[in-house]
Every structure is written in structure tokens, then in C-alpha cells.
Amino acid sequence: MTVRATLAGPWSTDHSAALYRRAQQSITDGTSRATLLRKGHPIYVDHGEGAWVTDVDGNRYLDCNNNFASIIVGHADPAIGAAVQARMARGTAFSLPNDAEIELAELLCGRVESFDLIRFCNSGTEAVMGVLKAARAYTGRPNVIKVEGAYHGTYDHAEASQSPDPTNWGDAAAPATVRYAVGTPVSVEDEVGIISFNDAEGARTAIRRGGDRLAAVLLDVMPNRVGMPAIDPEFIAAIRETTREVGALFVLDEVISFRLGYGGAQTKLGIDPDLTSLAKIIGGGFPVGAIAGREGPMSMFTRVSGDRAKVPSSGTFAANPISMTAGHAAMAQLDREAFARLDKIGEEVRTGLRPIFDGAGLDWQVTGAGSLFRVHPHNRTIRNYRDSHLSSDEATEITEFGLRMQAHGVYFIAESLGCLNLATSDDDVDHFLAAAEASLPSP
Structure with a gap:
């Protein structure tokens, strides 16, 4: 698998950084949504289409957040x-x-x-x-x-x-x-x-x-x-x-x-x-x-x-x-066939990640169902909140993973929650898995 060329040259978000500096002059904390803050500054979107979003610097990302699971058919449907x-x-x-x-x-x-x-x-x-x-x-x-x-x-x-x-x-x-x-x-x-x-x-x-x-x-x-x-x-x-x-x-x-x-x-x-x-x-x-x-x-x-x-x-x-x-x-578009498709691509992501983690020698795991998934930088059995609660080192590790995913053309939030929409193609799933493999830390 190879990562698709999605970035406008070497990954740069200078325009996003400038917008964030401007926003801080008139908006408390620079954004009305605390969940959008990232290390350094948030990424500012220009537009979305299908399963992808493009930021103000021209970088394209496979959207694996979909406005916190609210977009299910696809952007600009x-x-x-x-x-x-x-x-x-x-x-x-x-x-x-x-x-x-x-x-x-x-x-x-x-x-x-x-x-x-x-x-x-x-x-x-x-x-x-x-x-x-x-x-x-x-x-x-x-x-x-x-x-x-x-x-x-x-x-x-x-x-x-x-x-x-x-x-x-x-x-x-x-x-x-x-x-x-x-x-x-x-x-x-x-x-x-x-x-x-x-x-x-x-x-x-x-x-x-x-x-x-x-x-x-x-x-x-x-x-x-x-x-x-x-x-x-x-x-x-x-x-x-x-x-x-x-x-x-x-x-x-x-x-x-x-x-x-x-x-x-x-x-x-x-x-x-x-x-x-x-x-x-x-x-x-x-x-x-x-x-x-x-x-x-x-x-x-x-x-x-x-x-x-x-x-x-x-x-x-x-x-x-x-x-x-x-x-x-x-x-009206979400009939039983549509949900079967969402189940399929979600399972392809989950089953595709597991051998990637194993191959990298990492004790990581992925949970979820349907079009939802979450990556964990540990292999503890998870039944409740305390099982999944991250140590400070684990939290840093998963945050850095999310930032590297962005640099490889996948928008994947720091909390490692993943979500797919119906416009996601099989090639898009391959792109996600390739980006994940390229973004993993050394064991």
C-alpha cells in the first residue's frame, strides 16, 4: 500500500496558522469549539466533497471525523x-x-x-x-x-x-x-x-x-x-x-x-x-x-x-x-444496503489495522462497530472507561499519531475516534491504512 499524494507539496499549514492568530483577537481561545484545538493551531477547512476535505493551504485529507460523526452520506452531497x-x-x-x-x-x-x-x-x-x-x-x-x-x-x-x-x-x-x-x-x-x-x-x-x-x-x-x-x-x-x-x-x-x-x-x-x-x-x-x-x-x-x-x-x-x-x-438515502456498506468499510479499517500494528511490533488495538472505530496505544482488555483510560505517555503517543496521520493526508482527531461516511471508497480505505502504517511510532 502507498499513501496517495494529497498534500500541496511538503505539508504546510501556514495559512491555517495565520487564521488562528487572527481568530485569537476576537474569539475566546481562538475557536468556539474546544474540540477543534490541536497542537499549535487548528486546521482551517476550505471545502469538502464526498469523503474528503481540503484545507485553506490546499492540502486534502480523507475525513475520518465527519464533523464528529454527524456527516454520514458525504460532504456536499x-x-x-x-x-x-x-x-x-x-x-x-x-x-x-x-x-x-x-x-x-x-x-x-x-x-x-x-x-x-x-x-x-x-x-x-x-x-x-x-x-x-x-x-x-x-x-x-x-x-x-x-x-x-x-x-x-x-x-x-x-x-x-x-x-x-x-x-x-x-x-x-x-x-x-x-x-x-x-x-x-x-x-x-x-x-x-x-x-x-x-x-x-x-x-x-x-x-x-x-x-x-x-x-x-x-x-x-x-x-x-x-x-x-x-x-x-x-x-x-x-x-x-x-x-x-x-x-x-x-x-x-x-x-x-x-x-x-x-x-x-x-x-x-x-x-x-x-x-x-x-x-x-x-x-x-x-x-x-x-x-x-x-x-x-x-x-x-x-x-x-x-x-x-x-x-x-x-x-x-x-x-x-x-x-x-x-x-x-x-x-432517505440510508437504506439497509447503505448501512451494509458502512459496516463493510468500517470492518475493513478495523481488520486492516490489526496486522499493521502487529507488523510494527506495537501492542495497539482497535475497537468499534459499523462505521465507527477507535485506536488505542495499548493492548489491555477494554470493558469500561478505566480500562481505556490513557496514561500521560499513551495520550502523547496517540496525539502524535493523529498529527502524523494529518501529514499523510488523513484527518484523524487526537482522541483517535474514527468515523467513515458513505462516500468512502475502497481506495480511500487503502489510503487510510497506508497512512496509518506510515504514521506509527517505532516500537
């Missing part, structure tokens, strides 16, 4: 572009509902058995806030449980223990609740319980301990920051059975995992959640979020006799016709 342009000619946002909202709602509810009803918002963070507020209103209870290390957006309660370390994470059998952002109310420590991914008995114990104060358990079946390990069916069963036992709700975060199959991860894994948060791919590249679920808990958003709903929910750009149109144009 013609069908999405045509649909959005036609809709934009009629206006972009109104204080009136539109039929595009109904069409996307019908498509999504028709795919997933647990989606009796759906309600749109603007982001995954809003969707997670919505499902937790609905769970509290429906049960009349204040507390929630989530998985250690799992990322669910920027809501205080959802951020709890998303990035603990050995100095504060406590006992593995009963992980501590660690506040994330400075200024988070201390009450979060009492209102959010933490369980370890794949610990079925720990989940049962925590849920029963929560008892009549527990509103919901929030779960992502393939959390990136936990390391993307395979989920144990017994862990899922423990959460489903014990939440029913104590009268709490099982809330699934499918903001990312909905890209794992035609009906999302829940259909693929046979999960029956009460509520689901959605975002990313259902917007076709535009801002979007959604709350979906069973009629009972979804009724918390319904007005009764003209009074306000138990959980009022609105937003200036919620269900705007552009996001709804783009989302429908994207999701």
Missing part, C-alpha cells in the same frame, strides 16, 4: 444540496410549523419500534436535557444514573464523571460522581449516580439503591470516551429489568450510535428504551436534535386543556425547515 436549495428559496425559518418536520418525524418513527412520538430541538445536548427532564416529570423523581466516562453533551448532570482520573474516580464497584465544569453545583454529586460500563451487578445495585428517587438511567451503547468496547447483553438486560423493577425509565443516547444501523443501535441490539435522544446524522449536516420515545413519557411535552406542558419545550430554530429537509434527504 448532491441530493441534500438540491433539497436544501429548493427549500431555502422559500425561506429559512419561520414562527410557524412546516411540513418538512412532519416528513422527517414520520420517517424516523417508521424505522424504530420504540418511537411512538418524536419532538425536535437543535442539538444533542438539548436532546439529552429533554429526555432527562421528561423522565423527571414523568416519574416525579429527581435523580439519574449514567456511565463513568460517557459523554452526553454539556448539561451539568450529563457531564458528571465524563472525564475522571485515578485521583478522583473512587472505587470501581461504586464510582464517584465527579463534577466536570468549574462552577457546577455541588448538588450534582447527590443527583447523579455513576456506574461502570458493562458492570451488570453494579448497575443493578446502583439502580436499586436509587429506588424511589431514581428517574432514569442514561446509556450510550458505544461511548467513545469509554473506549468503544462491545457492550455486554447482560449489562443492557440489568438496566432494563431493574429500571422497571424500581419504576425508573431507561433512556438511550443515540446521538452517535444511531449511525450503527437502519433503526439505530437499539434495533440492532434488541433494546427497548423508554426515551431516546437523537442528533447528528438525522440533520443531514445541519444543526438538529430530537427526543423520541413511548407515548407515556413523551406526553410530558403535550399541553393539556390549553395549559402549558409539564415540560415546556421550544426553540427559535427547533424543527426549522432547512434542518428538517436536509435530515430527510440524508436519511
